[in-house]
Amino acid sequence: MSAEDEDRPPPLPEEVHAALRALRAEKPSAHLRARLQAALARAEQADAPPVTKPPPRLRLAHHPATRVLVGAVLTGALVLLLFPRPPAGPELLPAREVAFQLPGDGAGWLELPWTHRVHAGEPATVRLETSPPLTVHPHPLDVLSRGLVDCDEDRCVHAFTVRTGDAATLLRVRIDKPGRYEFRVSHASDVRHVQEHFVVVADP
Amino acid sequence: MKQSGGLAAPSARECFEAAVEPLLPRLHRFCLALCRSRQEAEDLLQDSLVRAYLHRDSRGSGSWLGWLCGIARNQFLEQRRSQARRRSLLDSVLEGASSVLGSLFAGGIEEPDPEARLCGAEEAERVLACLHALPEKFRLVVLLCDVEDLDYEEVARVLGVPLGTVKSRHSRGRARLGVLFMAASHPQAQAFSEGGRP
Numbered sequence: 001m002s003a004e005d006e007d008r009p010p011p012l013p014e015e016v017h018a019a020l021r022a023l024r025a026e027k028p029s030a031h032l033r034a035r036l037q038a039a040l041a042r043a044e045q046a047d048a049p050p051v052t053k054p055p056p057r058l059r060l061a062h063h064p065a066t067r068v069l070v071g072a073v074l075t076g077a078l079v080l081l082l083f084p085r086p087p088a089g090p091e092l093l094p095a096r097e098v099a100f101q102l103p104g105d106g107a108g109w110l111e112l113p114w115t116h117r118v119h120a121g122e123p124a125t126v127r128l129e130t131s132p133p134l135t136v137h138p139h140p141l142d143v144l145s146r147g148l149v150d151c152d153e154d155r156c157v158h159a160f161t162v163r164t165g166d167a168a169t170l171l172r173v174r175i176d177k178p179g180r181y182e183f184r185v186s187h188a189s190d191v192r193h194v195q196e197h198f199v200v201v202a203d204p
Numbered sequence: 205m206k207q208s209g210g211l212a213a214p215s216a217r218e219c220f221e222a223a224v225e226p227l228l229p230r231l232h233r234f235c236l237a238l239c240r241s242r243q244e245a246e247d248l249l250q251d252s253l254v255r256a257y258l259h260r261d262s263r264g265s266g267s268w269l270g271w272l273c274g275i276a277r278n279q280f281l282e283q284r285r286s287q288a289r290r291r292s293l294l295d296s297v298l299e300g301a302s303s304v305l306g307s308l309f310a311g312g313i314e315e316p317d318p319e320a321r322l323c324g325a326e327e328a329e330r331v332l333a334c335l336h337a338l339p340e341k342f343r344l345v346v347l348l349c350d351v352e353d354l355d356y357e358e359v360a361r362v363l364g365v366p367l368g369t370v371k372s373r374h375s376r377g378r379a380r381l382g383v384l385f386m387a388a389s390h391p392q393a394q395a396f397s398e399g400g401r402p
Contacts (some may be wrong), residue, residue, distance in 0.1 A: 009375040016385045020350050026328055028232040032246055043254045090222045092214045184296035195222055196334040
């Protein structure tokens with residue numbers, strides 16, 4: 001037996017391999033994901049620095065060396081902006097504001113302008129969070145598979161697999177009263193993983 | 205419908221969530237392997253993520269997964285230590301013995317709770333129960349190598365142990381898991397081969 005063979009772990013029976021593959025399919029439920037998001041939101045609030053009066057200006061701020069240092073930092077930041085590194089995780093798109101005019105009868109369907117074209121026509125898994133909770137209506141024929149939906153008092157989480165590209169699934173949300181609504185859409189395919197944030201202001 | 209330009213840069217929480225989101229399934233399984241119940245694993249996952257968020261500035265240049273697994277494991281050990289202080293030694297011994305003996309002789313696995321039955325496939329539950337019957341040092345290495353497909357170097361970084369230790373634990377853990385799983389899946393064959401009644 002070679003040294004390489006000694007390094008190799010003993011083979012597992014196929015039954016065990018199959019069970020380990022099944023374990024790999026274990027994923028956190030939508031309910032757990034919503035719970036984690038709520039916990040992080042609470043942590044964010046607890047983590048926010050208290051509002052205090054601004055400290056009195058220091059003489060140090062006017063020192064020439066400080067100005068040189070600040071200049072160097074700003075130059076570094078500019079270089080980073082001009083030569084961005086490729087993103088390690090999902091790409092975060094800037095938040096977008098969408099104005100929505102409610103129809104005469106008071107309720108209407110808003111079509112979210114999600115950037116499905118980044119997926120080059122590949123199927124994408126969409127996770128849509130609506131706050132406050134709202135009804136989401138992708139066309140039934142367009143949805144390839146529907147995942148778990150979870151709601152609490154503050155938000156609803158919808159998950160489904162959809163088409164992208166020219167035959168992209170329309171993501172429609174029913175709004176029945178004026179107000180401010182927030183939608184976080186995470187969509188991932190083999191091509192890209194993008195997170196978008198829409199702020200919708202619905203007027204009567 | 206009209207649209208306006210950008211509103212604001214993503215917040216620290218949004219950036220953190222974006223980085224952690226793709227790792228959630230792996231972290232969830234890591235917590236499931238550490239804990240004895242789903243409820244405990246979910247609590248551990250939540251506590252670990254909150255702790256990671258609050259200490260996000262202390263993350264070094266290593267991988268997110270390694271950093272998060274380290275936090276989850278430390279959090280788990282802290283909880284265990286504080287529980288152990290509250291419990292008698294006898295309770296701990298009885299619990300450990302019943303878990304291991306139950307896996308070997310009583311049809312292999314603990315009875316899953318109703319939520320577990322709903323959530324997980326029978327096979328996954330069985331192999332998870334067998335993993336739980338392994339000592340933790342073998343359990344985590346087998347999980348990270350055989351379920352998460354991490355290479356030995358990455359596992360060594362995640363667990364903070366030497367590469368040789370990972371290899372040896374993987375070999376021994378795999379061998380034990382194979383025996384436990386086959387005993388759990390075919391209890392009658394096991395009894396027969398050991399000279400028991402068929």
